Amino acid sequence: MKPVTSIETPTRLEYEFTASGAQAEFLENIARGRLVGKRCPRCEKVYVPARGNCPRCGIATSDSVDVSDHGTVTTFCIVRVPSQNIELDPPYCAANVLLDGSDMPFITLLGECEVEDVRIGMRVEAVWKPKQEWGPTFENIRHFRPSGEPDVPVEKLGAWV
Amino acid sequence: MAQRCAVTGVGQTRHDNKRIDVSQFGLVREAAIRALEDAELTWSDIDALVIGKAPDLFEGVMMPELFLAEALGGTGKPMLRVHTAGSVGGATAIVAASLVEAGVHERVLTVSYEKQSESNAMWALSIRVPFQQAVVAGAGGFFAPLIRSYMRRSGAPEDTGIRVALKDRRNALKNPYAHLRFPDITFEQIADSPMLWDPIRYLETCPSSDGACAMVLASESVAKRARRTPAWVHATAMRSEPTQFAGRDQVNPQAGKDCAKDLYAKAGISDPRREIDCAEIYVPFSWFEPMWLENLGFADDREGWRMTYEGVTALDGDLPVNMSGGVLSSNPIGASGMLRFAEAANQVRGLAGEHQIQGAQRALGHAYGGGSQYFSMWIVGSEPR
Amino acid sequence: MRDVAVLSFAQTPYKRREASRSEVEMVMAVVTEAIADSGIPKGAIGFTCSGSSDYIAGQAFAFVGAVDALGAWPPISESHVEMDGAWALYEAWVKIQCGAADSALVFAFGRSSMGRLPETLTMQLDPYTLAPLGIDAVSLAALQARSLLDRGGVTERDWAEIAVRSRRDAMANPFAQLRGESEVDKLLAEPYLVSPLRKHDCPPISDGAAAVVIAADDVARRAGPRPVWIRGIDHRIEPHQPGVRDLTRSPSTSLAGRKAGAVPERLELAELHAPFTHQEWILREALGLGEGLRINPSGGALAANPMMVAGLARIGEAAQRIRESGSGLALAHATQGHCLQQNLVCVLEAE
Structure with a gap:
């Protein structure tokens, strides 16, 4: 008799996620084309996407703050391998972008530029999907692209670089 | 501390992409039996189990230690399961050591493992949680920008990462358990390997491995009766900080600096570069060697690359780093941290085989995890402190 | 063995479905309350340990986000068990026994309602x-x-x-x-x-979180009038x-x-x-x-x-x-x- 060396047991689990108050507010706003962050009442830093609490201070965030859809590349990498979840063909650029008016960069994709031209300090802007496709999701922003504004000197990016 | 603690047994499996020759039971037992044999103990001598593993979704079993405990002789014993992301192997060893140091137990068996081939780890990491942004391009996509920041900050030569990879891959050839072994590996092969997440090349990254590591931690009275030399635990430390917050330095995180400082103070070390003989540090991408050398206080900020460049971290250097070939050569995630701790122990026991550093008396084991936010470290020595 | 006492305990109301708060927000509420009631200043707590499960949360590394609830800055000495929080308390008790800390925060969280x-x-x-x-x-x-x-x-x-x-x-x-x-x-x-x-x-199937602060010997006696x-x-x-x-x-x-x-x-x-x-x-x-x-x-x-x-x-x-x-x-x-x-x-x- 042939020994059994492996078995296959496909599994399916379903989860239903619910948005917290801060997430819901952020999503309602992005559905209208606005980027609204949350400010920590203690350290006064602004977080986008909005968070219900300040991760540094461990307290609830308070004010809602509109931020710009323009920002600065604080660092980046060039992805040259295909990846699950990503529709773009490699090579493409994944960059940490600090939006004007926000205090923490987030990772996003850069498009409409040659990957070799991307640099720390480069100014970028959000490229939104057509308005009729907007929904309560971060995916309303297709990607970011160079805005053509002059670079931010690296020393002005402070702690981020 | 109620009593001193020492490592009296170390065991690990052969690490491979898919260990289809064993079940999860077989994998953890392979490492555990080797550790018990090394300690000259049997299952019934063990007082308690401490098991570590990275996310349960990697094997597709929720809290798998519940079904594994009996295969590790756990019936009727206390069993703890630790999970602190990538640092878990180190954290698990620290929990096991504290059970002895607290005077709760005399002999603790600690085992950590990963058997990703039994599920789909890429899938497990790619679950899209609504309302959150998709993480771009996995771990490489997260860490590559940090490496670019380091390169800019330090002005390190662009081939620093290649040099680290060459050293670790050559060291791995002396380690019979290593997963990735490239005989005759050259600088050019690494330099010419494809860029995955630019600036990270293929041969500068870690593999994903099936594997396990185990250790026996024992009290002073037990360790003094052991026939083989024990490794004495001089100090342990752990630190965590949030993944992201405004102003966080992700390249040289405060949690790592604080953890090292605490560790050295507990071990009575004032000049780590001089007083530590060798170090196994968690380097999943080659550039993390110079980054962690700075974070650990072996080099000044922005100067870590010089140690690599000048050969200080080579097997015959002043401060050998990753004698075993490191995470770059074997990466069973849940066990990767414990492998670092175990290699440090075997070095001071004089049992590290072909990659032994002659006369090593004091060694560092280091692990990190999450977004460079969880740190666990220990110092072990050939003599009790 | 050192004498270790439970100083405080906080819990959320348990619900079939906690729809308005994330895990982080639930944890923040109970942790803040337990620390305030313990009589020990947050910065003086020597160790933190938590219990949770990725399979309950439906994602890998789910516990990592809980650190955001702690105000872990400067960085803290912290650990996590993929177990019920009672075992997190055990790990914290061991840490105190070996002298690595004199006090500890222990917490646990789970939103079972997200899955079946x-x-x-x-x-x-x-x-x-x-x-x-x-x-x-x-x-x-x-x-x-x-x-x-x-x-x-x-x-x-x-x-x-x-x-x-x-x-x-x-x-x-x-x-x-x-x-x-x-x-x-x-x-x-x-x-x-x-x-x-x-x-x-x-x-019942319940969502919720709880936190406990424990401390040793004199730290416990000084912190509050009624250590257990x-x-x-x-x-x-x-x-x-x-x-x-x-x-x-x-x-x-x-x-x-x-x-x-x-x-x-x-x-x-x-x-x-x-x-x-x-x-x-x-x-x-x-x-x-x-x-x-x-x-x-x-x-x-x-x-x-x-x-x-x-x-x-x-x-x-x-x-x-x-x-x-x-x-x-x-x-x-x-x-x-x-x-x-x-x-x-x-x-x-x-x-």
Whole structure:
């Protein structure tokens, strides 16, 4: 008799996620084309996407703050391998972008530029999907692209670089 | 501390992409039996189990230690399961050591493992949680920008990462358990390997491995009766900080600096570069060697690359780093941290085989995890402190 | 051994579905309250340990986000167990015993409502021989209950009485989820859910979080007027395969109770983590708890059973109640795994 060396047991689990108050507010706003962050009442830093609490201070965030859809590349990498979840063909650029008016960069994709031209300090802007496709999701922003504004000197990016 | 603690047994499996020759039971037992044999103990001598593993979704079993405990002789014993992301192997060893140091137990068996081939780890990491942004391009996509920041900050030569990879891959050839072994590996092969997440090349990254590591931690009275030399635990430390917050330095995180400082103070070390003989540090991408050398206080900020460049971290250097070939050569995630701790122990026991550093008396084991936010470290020595 | 005391306990109200707060927000609420009540400044707490499960949260590394709730800056000495929070408390107790810390924050969280809990718990079974059968958690508990009936000495009526008592006691517990008056005969007239278990024999599915602060010796005495001392704590595991053990007994609970120094005659009350009515019966026998002893004044896991939290909450509830009554010994118990596979016993004393 042939020994059994492996078995296959496909599994399916379903989860239903619910948005917290801060997430819901952020999503309602992005559905209208606005980027609204949350400010920590203690350290006064602004977080986008909005968070219900300040991760540094461990307290609830308070004010809602509109931020710009323009920002600065604080660092980046060039992805040259295909990846699950990503529709773009490699090579493409994944960059940490600090939006004007926000205090923490987030990772996003850069498009409409040659990957070799991307640099720390480069100014970028959000490229939104057509308005009729907007929904309560971060995916309303297709990607970011160079805005053509002059670079931010690296020393002005402070702690981020 | 109620009593001193020492490592009296170390065991690990052969690490491979898919260990289809064993079940999860077989994998953890392979490492555990080797550790018990090394300690000259049997299952019934063990007082308690401490098991570590990275996310349960990697094997597709929720809290798998519940079904594994009996295969590790756990019936009727206390069993703890630790999970602190990538640092878990180190954290698990620290929990096991504290059970002895607290005077709760005399002999603790600690085992950590990963058997990703039994599920789909890429899938497990790619679950899209609504309302959150998709993480771009996995771990490489997260860490590559940090490496670019380091390169800019330090002005390190662009081939620093290649040099680290060459050293670790050559060291791995002396380690019979290593997963990735490239005989005759050259600088050019690494330099010419494809860029995955630019600036990270293929041969500068870690593999994903099936594997396990185990250790026996024992009290002073037990360790003094052991026939083989024990490794004495001089100090342990752990630190965590949030993944992201405004102003966080992700390249040289405060949690790592604080953890090292605490560790050295507990071990009575004032000049780590001089007083530590060798170090196994968690380097999943080659550039993390110079980054962690700075974070650990072996080099000044922005100067870590010089140690690599000048050969200080080579097997015959002043401060050998990753004698075993490191995470770059074997990466069973849940066990990767414990492998670092175990290699440090075997070095001071004089049992590290072909990659032994002659006369090593004091060694560092280091692990990190999450977004460079969880740190666990220990110092072990050939003599009790 | 150092004397270690429970200084404070905080918990969320338990709900079938916590829809308005994320895990981080739940954790932040209980952690903030527990620290404030402990009398120890946040920055002076020497160690933090938490318990949670990625499978409950439906994502890998789910516990990492909980650090955001702690204000972990400057960085903190912290650990996590993929276990019920009672074991996180055990790890913290060990840290204090070895002198690495004088005080610790322990917390646990779980939102079971996100998934389908009985099916999620199937993933907790041996992946080679048990999980492929697709047995869910309630069915396994029913196997255990059937074995117990077959052994004799207990009836379904005894179990219904446990359910009635638990829900009645829960009326005085503002955090409980299932509470109210019910009648044994009415409950027994209900159909079986999975024979021999009826709905009232099973725990509710609950979302929630809890936090406890513990401290040693003088730090505990200085912090507040009424520390509740941990006189003993121990935990033990049994084989996983239901077929290789006597499901009607819990030798691991008996052993943990002995090692923790539990003396049944001296106890004022016991908080037992018995998610199913028949398991309370098994646990009482294993611990030798007499008829007269007050069991689960909080309503226990039959009134709220937040996964990963319920065991820690038993320790918190037991400590709180003897602190309020002013003196006496209490026993707290936690379990995890199917059919009471792993059990922890903690003996507490108020001065």
